[in-house]
Structure formats: structure tokens, C-alpha cells
Amino acid sequence: MKIIKLNAIDSTNSFLKEMAVNATLDSFTVVTAKEQTSGRGQMKNKWISEAGKNLTFSVFVRFDKFKIENQKYLSFVVSRSVFEALTTYYLPKLAIKWPNDIMTVNKKICGVLIENSLQKEYITSSVIGIGVNVNQEIFNDELSKATSLKNILGKEVDLDELLNLILERLQENIQLLNDKEFSIIEENYLNVLYKKNIPSMFKTPNGELFMGKIIGVSQEGKLQLELDNETLEEGFGETKSTTS
Numbered sequence: 534m535k536i537i538k539l540n541a542i543d544s545t546n547s548f549l550k551e552m553a554v555n556a557t558l559d560s561f562t563v564v565t566a567k568e569q570t571s572g573r574g575q576m577k578n579k580w581i582s583e584a585g586k587n588l589t590f591s592v593f594v595r596f597d598k599f600k601i602e603n604q605k606y607l608s609f610v611v612s613r614s615v616f617e618a619l620t621t622y623y624l625p626k627l628a629i630k631w632p633n634d635i636m637t638v639n640k641k642i643c644g645v646l647i648e649n650s651l652q653k654e655y656i657t658s659s660v661i662g663i664g665v666n667v668n669q670e671i672f673n674d675e676l677s678k679a680t681s682l683k684n685i686l687g688k689e690v691d692l693d694e695l696l697n698l699i700l701e702r703l704q705e706n707i708q709l710l711n712d713k714e715f716s717i718i719e720e721n722y723l724n725v726l727y728k729k730n731i732p733s734m735f736k737t738p739n740g741e742l743f744m745g746k747i748i749g750v751s752q753e754g755k756l757q758l759e760l761d762n763e764t765l766e767e768g769f770g771e772t773k774s775t776t777s
């Protein structure tokens with residue numbers, strides 16, 4: 534595994550994607566940055582992270598005959614890998630919030646942005662971007678409900694130690710993916726899915742509230758909700774859980 538450590542860059546995902554275009558990268562090439570000047574999040578959001586305090590890194594992974602129809606399993610192994618690494622720190626109420634946020638005490642501690650290269654029906658490679666809030670103490674956007682390891686544990690955490698833990702878990706879990714162990718991957722993810730089987734309030738895109746409970750994730754990666762007797766499938770960004 535090759536780790537490239539940068540002081541500052543626009544976005545480690547953008548940098549690694551660009552590198553992959555210009556060179557033949559080995560699988561598991563990693564780029565970390567102390568500071569991202571234009572960090573990117575899900576759904577074209579920005580990813581804001583205080584310089585030098587947190588983990589912001591991306592991993593290039595190459596696949597052999599990995600079908601697009603199985604892409605949810607990649608998302609599952611990435612979030613599960615961060616989850617497993619974070620169990621080392623005994624964070625309370627650690628869970629994965631669909632699709633791939635990591636939560637502790639109902640607050641977001643990590644976000645994941647996966648960008649795939651496709652060829653016909655296959656994903657040939659991915660840039661897996663991971664941002665973990667580690668030693669940052671103040672989060673301006675109160676609505677984002679973010680927290681960090683330091684805020685929860687009351688002490689600093691070593692960035693390299695956590696990076697190595699995540700990369701170790703990621704390598705192991707990507708192996709499960711290469712071995713097509715989809716049912717194990719699904720079980721590992723659903724076992725720690727935030728609010729699974731707990732009746733909660735959800736919001737439709739036009740603001741209507743409804744009660745439902747998460748029962749799983751469809752093959753297309755949509756969240757499956759059960760409302761009274763019917764099952765509903767929601768795509769990312771189409772519903773919002775209004776955590777109670």
C-alpha cells in the first residue's frame with residue numbers, strides 16, 4: 534500500500550481521480566491531506582474540516598469483474614470498515630446511518646464519498662473518500678449535528694493510528710467484496726444500521742412527516758421503510774429522517 538501525504542489540496546478525491554487518469558495506479562493507493570481547500574461531500578455539498586485536526590483521505594481501489602448492480606456492497610464495506618475501526622475507541626451508540634454516514638450519540642462523526650469508474654456493466658475502479666472528525670472541537674453548522682472523537686472522548690486521538698486502523702479494516706473488507714461474500718457484507722451492515730427496526734419520523738421531499746421504520750436496503754441501494762402494512766423504498770436525498 535502506498536500512502537501519499539499532502540499538506541494541502543483542493544480535494545483528495547479530485548486529486549486521486551486526476552492521478553488515476555494520468556497514471557496506472559496500484560490498487561490501494563492512498564492520499565491524505567492535512568487541509569482540503571475544496572472538500573466535497575455527498576449530493577454536491579461541501580465537506581468542511583479544520584486544517585490539521587481531522588482525517589481527510591481517499592483510497593483508489595481497482596476491481597476485477599465487479600458488477601454495477603452490486604455497488605451497494607461497496608458502500609456497505611466502506612462504512613462498515615470505518616465503523617469497525619471506530620469501535621476501538623468505545624464511542625457510545627456507534628452506528629451507520631444509511632447510506633454511509635457514521636454516527637455516535639446521534640451525531641455524525643464521519644462521511645464517505647465514493648466515486649466509481651464504469652465500463653459497460655462493471656465498476657473498474659473507485660476513489661473512496663473518507664472524512665472523519667477527529668480532533669476538531671467546534672462545528673459551526675449546528676444543524677449538521679456533527680461531532681468528533683475529541684468531543685466525545687475528551688482527549689486527542691492520533692490521526693495516523695486511526696488512519697491505519699481504517700485502512701486495515703478496509704483492506705480486509707474489500708477482500709470480502711472480491712470474494713463475493715455479499716450476504717456476510719449485507720448482514721454486517723444491517724446489524725449496525727442506525728434506527729433499523731425503530732419506529733421513527735421521516736420527511737418527504739415536500740416536507741410531509743410520516744412514521745415508519747427502516748427494515749433494510751434494496752438491491753438498488755434504496756432504503757426500505759415499513760409504514761403500517763406497506764413497504765416504501767426511498768432514494769438518497771428523497772427522504773430525511775427527523776431524528777427524535
Ligand code: BTN
Nearest residue numbers: 544546573574575644645662664
Ligand atoms: C459526506 O458525508 O457528505 C461525504 C463527505 C466525504 C468527505 C471526504 S474528505 C476526503 C475526501 N475528499 C473529498 O473532497 N471528500 C472526501
